[in-house]
Amino acid sequence: MKQVNLYIRVHQVRNVENLRIKYIGCLLLEYKGKHKYVFIDNVGERDQRSSMLRLVCSGLKMLKEPCEIMILTLNNIENKWKKYSDLWNEINECVIDEGHDLSCKVCKSTDEDTGEVFKIFKSQLDRYKRSYIKEQKN
Numbered sequence: 001m002k003q004v005n006l007y008i009r010v011h012q013v014r015n016v017e018n019l020r021i022k023y024i025g026c027l028l029l030e031y032k033g034k035h036k037y038v039f040i041d042n043v044g045e046r047d048q049r050s051s052m053l054r055l056v057c058s059g060l061k062m063l064k065e066p067c068e069i070m071i072l073t074l075n076n077i078e079n080k081w082k083k084y085s086d087l088w089n090e091i092n093e094c095v096i097d098e099g100h101d102l103s104c105k106v107c108k109s110t111d112e113d114t115g116e117v118f119k120i121f122k123s124q125l126d127r128y129k130r131s132y133i134k135e136q137k138n
Contacts, residue, residue, distance in 0.1 A: 001101065002067045005030040006059045007114075007121055009074070010043060010051040011129050023051035026125045027059045028117070037121075038062070039128045052077050053087035057094065066099035072114055076106045 007028035023045060027038040040058065043051040056071055063069070071077070081088050095102050107114040109122075 002031060002065065003070070004063065004067045005070050005072055006056070007072045007117060008052050008055045008059070008077070009118075009121055009125050010048055010055065011125055012048070013129060023048065024125075024129060025051060025055045026121065026128065027055055027062075028121050028124075029059065029062070030117070035117075037124055039125075048075070049077060049080065050084055050087060053084055053091065057087065057090050060091065060094040060098070060100065060102075063098065063100070066101075068101045069103070071102065071104045072107050072117075073104070074107060074109065074118065076104075078104055 005028075007030065008025070009028075010023045010025040013022055013024055023043040025040045025043045027040075029036045029038070038058070040055065043054050045051040045054050052073060052075065056077070059071075060069070091102075094100070107118065109118045
């Protein structure tokens, strides 16, 4: 079974009139040291944790065969699972239907093994966020 790391980050963006908040997100799929970034303009959720869970769903749907997946985040996505039971049910369906093995790990940006990835990841997402905001103003 392939071993895949799935890094999750979301950023909050206000629209031009500062009236509505939306979340943009980025997935980083890591397999055998190779990285693939996937940016999502509007995650479609109302808060950070649900946005992160929606990104997990998106990442799982991208995988074409059963994998051992380690989800790495800077925030604990497993807290308050009852509040987000609909998203957790969707994740569980993907895991069961596709035969994945899923585990989660909360990291710090200073961790030796993941810190550098999260720093690069943050700069990629910040760059995307700036271009996204610029497009929204035009």
